Amino acid sequence: MIGTSEAVAGGEHVARELARDVQLAGGPKKADPRADGSVGVTMFDLPGSSDLGVTVLLGREQLQAAPSQSLLRIKSTDGKNYLGVVSAGPFAEPDGLRADSDILKAVATHRGDYLPPYHGRVQVTILGEELKDGSLTPPRLRPLPNSPVFVLNDTEAAAVLKCGGDVRLGLAVGHAGVEVGAPSTSKSVFPRHTAVLGTTGGGKSNTVAGLVARARAAGMAVVLLDVEGEYTHLHEPTDHAPALSGLSDRGLSPQGVPAGAMSVYHLTGRDTTNARHPNRKEFSLQFARLSPYAAMEILGLSEAQQERFLKAYDITKELMRDLDIFPQKGNADQQRMALENDEFERGYPRMLLSLLMDVVGACLARAEKGPKEAKGRGKGTDDDDKDDAPPAFEYRTAALRTPEGKGKLATRVSAANPPGNAISWRAVIGRLARLNRAKVFHDEGGTPPMTYLNLVRPGALSVIDLSDSGHSELNNIVISDILRGIQDEQERAYAAYESAKAREGATAEPPRVLIVIEEAHEFLSEERVSKTPVLFEQVAKIAKRGRKRWLGLCFVTQLPSHLPKQVLGLCNSFVIHKLKDPQVVTMLKRMVGDVDEGLWDRVPNLAAGQAVVSFPHFARPLLVSVDPSAAKLKMSD
Ligand SMILES: Nc1ncnc2c1ncn2[C@@H]1O[C@H](COP(=O)(O)OP(=O)(O)O)[C@@H](O)[C@H]1O
Ligand SMILES: [Mg+2]
Structure with missing residues (x-):
């Protein structure tokens, strides 16, 4: 048996030997x-x-x-x-x-x-x-x-991800120092359209509030179609406690959109969720802007009713010439406009719903005469004109209350010889009356229509509060009217820009426009699009044109599967908040390229305010923690 001291001596010996071997081998291995x-x-x-x-x-x-x-x-x-x-x-x-x-x-x-x-x-x-x-x-x-x-490090990561832009969205998850945003001046980002998706409570409205405030501050003209009236307080700083602490964590402060740069619009006679907004404006719709084909879709007219509607529409146009409403005598511009008008695109200039209703009323009166009407058909004698004398009801249109106006109407109706069947005519007038009861169409002496030019002013945020519009029919008319109006202004701005450039060289660029459509599935549901192809065709056209005319659409919805595939197909940028439905995720996988499985796996479990974001300028899609809105959202709870 070896004693303790011998064992210690042996241990020291081994250690010495080892150290010597290490020295001989060139010392301890240096870290690479x-x-x-x-x-x-x-x-x-x-x-x-x-x-x-x-x-x-x-x-x-x-x-x-x-x-x-x-x-x-x-x-x-x-x-x-x-x-x-x-x-x-x-x-x-x-x-x-x-x-x-x-x-x-x-x-x-x-x-x-x-x-x-x-x-x-x-x-x-x-x-x-x-x-x-x-x-x-x-x-x-x-x-x-x-x-x-x-x-x-964050600087390197930002350079690799290429995810910056003046319209800041939030911070990259994984690199909390890296800001994520979109460049407001790049033609390949907003004008190629955006979708903001996610279940209720996922954080869409918060994302939209931040987006519109930043886009506006970057000099874009932003129009927000606010179906629920959630955005009418954006001129005030947020007072939502979680948002306040989230903002301060990020070194941001609560801040409203400058009141002078923001307007709240609502339809005439309808409420807004913020009647005290300093720039509240009522507007009416122009029936004249609505394509008669889109109108028939929206009204859901049967074939027989459509035939009568179009007949009355044509009579109304002729009558407008007779009454010197449009085109006016000697006005070459108006003559040209009347000729060139594409009724699949828009309605007849200056036509009022009330005048069309008067014409339909006259046609109905004629049809109600039944046998007499049949007898007089096609002859067009003076006697017939007397038979066609307007009914006892008061015409809505002042010009038709004079004997002269009545005569012109009677002559036109008689010459056009509209088809009979009082039931169909009554149905048409019933549908038109329903539209008219909404009291939102511009009429003689009523609330003026929207001035679209105001919507495309750089740095302006226009919130169109549709929360009280009642039925979605009306929302559809408003949305399609506003899209059309903005598109027209934008075409005009580009034409002016091109000619100014040709004359003077450099000149101020036309506005960059962003239009956000909340609850887009209500306006553009798959089901609806099959029933209202004309309306959808308009959106598709605007979207295609948008790339040339700096007009970006942003669709917001909790039901992406209800949107027609073509709508999401128009989008090149996606902000995907929490989405639970695996079928919807599968559909999006096919639509949004480049998102790796690891990211998709997280979509059903994202926290409110987190989103998988894919923008064309990013090197790769990112998980983003969206900034809480600095401006006040009206909580819809
Ligand atoms: N970026 C965010 N950071 C922190 N909390 C958020 C964020 N976005 C949303 N939330 C919270 O989630 C709630 C629902 O958000 P909201 O934007 O109304 O969702 P959605 O419009 O998708 O229904 C908000 O009240 C807010 O408390
Ligand atoms: Mg919302």
Whole structure:
């Protein structure tokens, strides 16, 4: 048996021998300087490894250094650099034991205080090989095992993600110092249309509030079709407690849109959710702007009713010439407009709903005469004209209350020889009367129609409050009217711009317009579009034209599956808040390219205000924590 002192002496001897061997071998192994500052190393591949996936192992102290969605640089030992993003993890795994080994389970469940040594693991999706000039290229090889891995700092990450822009949206998850936004002047972002999607409570309205405020501040003309009246207080700073603390965490402060730059519009005779807004404006609709074909769709007329509607429409046009309303005698411009008007696009200039109703009324009166009408058909004698004398009711149109006006109407109706059938005529007048009862169409001496030019002023935010419009029929008319009006103004602005440029060289650019349509599924539901193709065709046209005319549409909906595929197909930017329906997610996967599975997996569980965001200027889609709105939203709870 060896004594204690002998054992100590033996131990010292071994240590001395070891130190000598180490010296002989060239001293302790120096850490690879290439690995300085690394958080982990790449692992060997497994049979199930995929081309763009790499597993990275992290030391215990680095376990949380590479959070989800953070960007990594892998310096492969063959000298190539790769950039990747953490698509799963970080996970913690025990060294040398399976996490679910019996012994670890037993220790844990018996509250033993044994914690084995452990390490971290993250799954990384490779974005590309980083070339010397910093550009990314699809990789031909993969990082070698045991290559050091580094986390990009925020400046580097921002440069790689290319996700900035003056219309700030929020911060990148994984790189909380990286701002995410969209450039307000780029033709390839807003004018290529945006969709903001997510279930109720996902954070869409908050996102929209931030978006419109920032876009306006960036000098865009922003029009917000506010179906619920949620945005009528945006000129006030927010007082919502969670928003206040969220803003201060981000170094932002509560702030309303400058009151002078914001207007709240509502239909004449309808309420607004903020009657005290300093720039509240009532407006009426112009029947003259509504294509008769769109009108028939909206009114849901049968074939027989459509025939009569169009007949009355034509009579009304002729009567307007007779009454010198439009085109007026000697006005060449108006003569040309009357000839060139495309009724699939818009209604007849200056036509009032009340006048059309008077004409339909006269046609109905004629049809009601039944046999007499049949007898007189086609002859067009003076006698017939007397038979067609207007009924006892008072005409809505002042000009028709004079004997002269009555005569002109009678002559036109008689000459046109409209089809009979009082029932159909009564149905047409019934539908028109229903529209008229809404009392929103511009009439002689009533509330003036919208001045569209005001909607396209740079830096203006126009909230169109539709919360009290009652039926969606009316909303559709308003929305299509406003889209049309803005498009016309924009065409005009471009024409003026082109000619000014030709004359004087450089001149101020036409406005950049953003139109946000809340609850877009109500206006453009798949079901509705099949019934109202003319209306949809208008939207599609505006969308296509929008790219040339700097007119961006932004569709907001909690029911993306109710939107026709073509509508989402128009969009190139997506802000996807929480969405639970797996079918909807599957549909979006096909529509929104480039979003990796790891991101899609998170969509059903996103917190309010988080969103998967894909914009054309981004290097890749991102998970974004959207800024709380600095301006006040009317909470709809
Ligand atoms: N970016 C955000 N940050 C923090 N909280 C948010 C954010 N967005 C939304 N929320 C919270 O979620 C709630 C619902 O948001 P909202 O924008 O009204 O959703 P949606 O319009 O999709 O129904 C808000 O009242 C707010 O408290
Ligand atoms: Mg909402």
